[in-house]
Amino acid sequence: MDLPRPLSHSSISLYQECPFKYRLKYIDKIPEKPKYFFSFGQSMHMALEFFYGVKALPAPSRAELLHSLKEHWVSVGYRDKVQEAEYFQQGKDILGRYYEEHVGDFRIPLYVEYNFQMTVDGVPVTGKVDRIDRLEDGRLAILDYKTGKKLAVDRIETDAQLTMYQLACEDQLGAEVGQLTFYHLPSLKPHSVGRRPEAQVAELRRKIVGTAAAIVAERFDPKPSESSCRWCDYKTYCPIFSSAAPSGKGEHLAGRGDGPLPVDSDLAALIDRYGDSLSRLAEADREAAQVKAAILAILRSKGYVRAFGARYEIQRSGTEKIEFPEGNKKKVIRLLKDAGLYERVQAPSGPLIQKLLADPGTDSDLRAALRELGARVEPCDLKVTSL
Numbered sequence: 001m002d003l004p005r006p007l008s009h010s011s012i013s014l015y016q017e018c019p020f021k022y023r024l025k026y027i028d029k030i031p032e033k034p035k036y037f038f039s040f041g042q043s044m045h046m047a048l049e050f051f052y053g054v055k056a057l058p059a060p061s062r063a064e065l066l067h068s069l070k071e072h073w074v075s076v077g078y079r080d081k082v083q084e085a086e087y088f089q090q091g092k093d094i095l096g097r098y099y100e101e102h103v104g105d106f107r108i109p110l111y112v113e114y115n116f117q118m119t120v121d122g123v124p125v126t127g128k129v130d131r132i133d134r135l136e137d138g139r140l141a142i143l144d145y146k147t148g149k150k151l152a153v154d155r156i157e158t159d160a161q162l163t164m165y166q167l168a169c170e171d172q173l174g175a176e177v178g179q180l181t182f183y184h185l186p187s188l189k190p191h192s193v194g195r196r197p198e199a200q201v202a203e204l205r206r207k208i209v210g211t212a213a214a215i216v217a218e219r220f221d222p223k224p225s226e227s228s229c230r231w232c233d234y235k236t237y238c239p240i241f242s243s244a245a246p247s248g249k250g251e252h253l254a255g256r257g258d259g260p261l262p263v264d265s266d267l268a269a270l271i272d273r274y275g276d277s278l279s280r281l282a283e284a285d286r287e288a289a290q291v292k293a294a295i296l297a298i299l300r301s302k303g304y305v306r307a308f309g310a311r312y313e314i315q316r317s318g319t320e321k322i323e324f325p326e327g328n329k330k331k332v333i334r335l336l337k338d339a340g341l342y343e344r345v346q347a348p349s350g351p352l353i354q355k356l357l358a359d360p361g362t363d364s365d366l367r368a369a370l371r372e373l374g375a376r377v378e379p380c381d382l383k384v385t386s387l
């Protein structure tokens, strides 16, 4: 087979971590579940892309930077609205502090979100560098933002991502790289090293070529490990975790279950979309119920039956009802029997007694006694009309 797509730092890392996982993601195209930390990282990167993407000085204002976070906010993958709001606030705090720290030394970078495509010994490789600046001596400074809570600082000496960026920038831009930086946003700390020695670049080249050869040879055996499998979204497809899932070369995936099912990646994607849609519906239902209760409370307190938003009209509908607590039902029956009316309702059910109360022929003392035993339930239906 051919490579399904050019390699990148993340796809090489994924293959090294677990070849079977690589196959599920890039060949069978089964999407992983959205993760809040990816959404948060993406939102922060896009806000900084806006900040450094200006064509001329001055730098955007603090308010503009914070607004760009709101505009570019990616909200998938969060556990709930509370967690999302916490992260949004955290993002604003970080960017606010970042602005104070760096507005003084703001310079327009050489490149922001620099996309590269190169060929490494015949293997197509692609990627994106967060920021490239020009050092005073004319060499390039490569910077990669990190948004995780902690950054393992010692990895900067060996991290293959920075080595790949050095290789790509020197290949594509024809200038030597002088500095490689991981910028840890939560702590506002840059961690920089000089350019990688040639031996390290050569090692990366071998890794790229070796990974490409293994993929083309369809070597996709699972590689279980505590750290990889614990958070893996693909357990239901994985032969290590599911006896129903096949693992042979070139087989298309079957779903989980008692027997092999003709599940393809389109179906798997639809199943996930369906599940996600139901979750969103449940979330929307919860939100609508809360908002409805709040509207009803205001309408009640103000005595309104109808009110308007900018796009919708709302109207209280339904009729007032009477409901009897369990403890009062016997008394109601007694009252009705004494009045010779029990047969008309058979039981003190709300709707039937409602009719009796509405009947002008019902004795007024009986009506008052029944009202006293029951509890009024206000109309709580809302009719929403698009304006």
Ligand code: SF4
Binding pocket: 018, 020, 021, 222, 223, 224, 225, 228, 229, 232, 233, 234, 235, 238, 239, 240, 241
């Ligand atoms: S569960 Fe483990 S072995 Fe299976 S695909 Fe995921 S990472 Fe690989």
